[in-house]
Amino acid sequence: MKVFVIGIGLIGGSFTLDLKSVMENVEVYGIDENEEHLAKALELGLIDKKAQFEELIKADLVYMAIPVDTSLNVLPRVLDIVKEDCMVIDAGSTKEEICKIVAEHPKRRNYLSAHPIAGTEFSGPTAAVRGLFKNKTNIICEVEKTAFKLQERALEIFKAIGMRIRYMDPSSHDRHIAYVSHLSHISSFMLGKTVLEKEKNERDIFDLAGSGFASTVRLAKSSPAMWTPIFRQNKKNVMETLDEYILNLKHFRKLIDEDNFEEIFSEMERTNHIREVLNGINKNEEFKIVENGK
Amino acid sequence: MKVFVIGIGLIGGSFTLDLKSVMENVEVYGIDENEEHLAKALELGLIDKKAQFEELIKADLVYMAIPVDTSLNVLPRVLDIVKEDCMVIDAGSTKEEICKIVAEHPKRRNYLSAHPIAGTEFSGPTAAVRGLFKNKTNIICEVEKTAFKLQERALEIFKAIGMRIRYMDPSSHDRHIAYVSHLSHISSFMLGKTVLEKEKNERDIFDLAGSGFASTVRLAKSSPAMWTPIFRQNKKNVMETLDEYILNLKHFRKLIDEDNFEEIFSEMERTNHIREVLNGINKNEEFKIVENGK
Numbered sequence: 150m151k152v153f154v155i156g157i158g159l160i161g162g163s164f165t166l167d168l169k170s171v172m173e174n175v176e177v178y179g180i181d182e183n184e185e186h187l188a189k190a191l192e193l194g195l196i197d198k199k200a201q202f203e204e205l206i207k208a209d210l211v212y213m214a215i216p217v218d219t220s221l222n223v224l225p226r227v228l229d230i231v232k233e234d235c236m237v238i239d240a241g242s243t244k245e246e247i248c249k250i251v252a253e254h255p256k257r258r259n260y261l262s263a264h265p266i267a268g269t270e271f272s273g274p275t276a277a278v279r280g281l282f283k284n285k286t287n288i289i290c291e292v293e294k295t296a297f298k299l300q301e302r303a304l305e306i307f308k309a310i311g312m313r314i315r316y317m318d319p320s321s322h323d324r325h326i327a328y329v330s331h332l333s334h335i336s337s338f339m340l341g342k343t344v345l346e347k348e349k350n351e352r353d354i355f356d357l358a359g360s361g362f363a364s365t366v367r368l369a370k371s372s373p374a375m376w377t378p379i380f381r382q383n384k385k386n387v388m389e390t391l392d393e394y395i396l397n398l399k400h401f402r403k404l405i406d407e408d409n410f411e412e413i414f415s416e417m418e419r420t421n422h423i424r425e426v427l428n429g430i431n432k433n434e435e436f437k438i439v440e441n442g443k
Numbered sequence: 444m445k446v447f448v449i450g451i452g453l454i455g456g457s458f459t460l461d462l463k464s465v466m467e468n469v470e471v472y473g474i475d476e477n478e479e480h481l482a483k484a485l486e487l488g489l490i491d492k493k494a495q496f497e498e499l500i501k502a503d504l505v506y507m508a509i510p511v512d513t514s515l516n517v518l519p520r521v522l523d524i525v526k527e528d529c530m531v532i533d534a535g536s537t538k539e540e541i542c543k544i545v546a547e548h549p550k551r552r553n554y555l556s557a558h559p560i561a562g563t564e565f566s567g568p569t570a571a572v573r574g575l576f577k578n579k580t581n582i583i584c585e586v587e588k589t590a591f592k593l594q595e596r597a598l599e600i601f602k603a604i605g606m607r608i609r610y611m612d613p614s615s616h617d618r619h620i621a622y623v624s625h626l627s628h629i630s631s632f633m634l635g636k637t638v639l640e641k642e643k644n645e646r647d648i649f650d651l652a653g654s655g656f657a658s659t660v661r662l663a664k665s666s667p668a669m670w671t672p673i674f675r676q677n678k679k680n681v682m683e684t685l686d687e688y689i690l691n692l693k694h695f696r697k698l699i700d701e702d703n704f705e706e707i708f709s710e711m712e713r714t715n716h717i718r719e720v721l722n723g724i725n726k727n728e729e730f731k732i733v734e735n736g737k
């Protein structure tokens with residue numbers, strides 16, 4: 150099977166690593182604008198060969214893991230080139246626009262719109278790891294618009310690399326993901342900004358901040374090249390989540406200002422319920438660790 | 444040495460575990476309003492005996508790790524009881540009020556005001572772990588007001604359990620800590636609240652949220668009983684940090700609204716600088732892991 154990966158970073162690179170470990174006769178071709186990334190991917194064994202766009206005609210599977218604005222240009226061009234039974238999957242974090250852009254494409258049925266909830270704050274080929282997708286959710290949008298045979302093939306691969314599948318329409322996907330992912334990134338970036346602005350003396354942050362701060366601003370290490378187009382594409386939903394978040398912060402501030410600490414206590418106690426929710430997420434992660442430990 | 448720990452939870456319990464592993468002839472007495480916690484602490488070997496307040500007269504060292512509002516009542520009473528050469532340390536996350544409340548106490552020189560930056564989102568005696576303080580910063584306030592002999596003894600203990608020392612005045616402490624710790628907790632609690640309000644169907648959060656969300660809302664698991672009095676005592680500073688955080692969020696929202704994605708990119712790129720800051724924090728954590736691994 151000839152697999153072409155467009156964008157050989159954390160997601161693309163981890164995908165090829167897993168694919169090679171669960172399937173035989175996989176030959177991986179890498180396409181990336183960044184020559185250094187391509188060279189590194191070759192060196193790390195994420196890909197077997199560098200490739201050009203025109204070679205996509207040979208592909209049995211194309212996996213796209215590039216910024217979501219670039220995807221809007223690249224996906225139609227990929228579909229134009231690939232052969233009849235080639236499957237094209239994209240891994241972007243927004244789904245509404247990309248589904249729209251290929252809605253009328255003659256090869257729409259070759260495309261599967263998927264979003265693996267497996268990102269980290271790291272990026273580039275050196276961030277790729279085996280097992281990244283194990284016990285992670287893969288959200289598939291508009292599954293009914295993909296050819297049935299290709300759906301089957303995709304599900305086989307996702308199952309083999311350990312992913313759980315969840316089906317959603319693109320608009321619900323973008324709305325939910327704004328809450329559980331995009332907002333976290335903004336809250337983290339702005340927290341980092343607020344502290345960096347205040348603590349001009351960085352030695353102070355080193356010394357005074359603990360693991361709690363580190364955890365809360367972890368996502369502020371994320372790649373602006375990846376996240377700017379996400380916020381642009383998901384503008385409406387992201388602004389709505391931001392409005393609600395800001396309202397909640399203002400309300401909390403008001404309660405402090407009014408010395409209403411009984412209500413401050415209750416607010417936090419109610420939100421403690423997030424423990425059980427996080428236990429659910431961690432339980433998935435634990436499975437992963439146990440299974441990897443085998 | 445007779446050590447009395449008042450409040451035998453994460454911090455108090457971890458302190459006694461470390462103390463016992465670095466010093467000989469340590470006898471630990473536990474005082475806690477919560478009878479279950481006391482029983483658990485005894486069972487876990489965090490303390491050797493339960494004790495009453497009146498027994499504090501026997502103490503060579505008193506370590507207080509209780510909510511910061513309770514401390515304001517308890518510390519003067521402890522100082523009233525303890526003998527001349529007893530050292531009293533409190534571990535609270537705010538320092539201005541507690542230093543004020545004992546400023547004129549006849550035994551002020553027996554008190555050392557310290558804040559170990561070692562908390563986690565967990566609490567209670569079952570959260571106590573050996574090595575919690577290794578390579579963590581201990582902020583000491585108004586060191587000059589503590590008897591020199593007791594300072595020496597305290598530093599010996601802190602050094603033995605692996606802590607770095609940083610001296611600060613209480614008012615600077617509370618201002619800095621509002622940024623690098625208290626604000627993180629509020630941002631996390633309000634993020635958790637925003638998502639819980641929106642995602643009534645919790646299965647959705649389980650399925651859709653990844654490790655990024657888990658990391659950003661981790662602190663929303665923290666104890667309201669501990670955090671409410673912290674926000675009350677540090678009201679002025681906390682409100683200031685919140686104002687700046689809200690301003691930054693609103694500015695980010697405005698940039699999105701105006702489609703100024705160049706500036707969105709730059710905002711994130713500038714804040715990426717937090718990577719180096721976090722590397723500093725993690726480097727300390729790595730030391731810990733390496734040394735524990737010995």
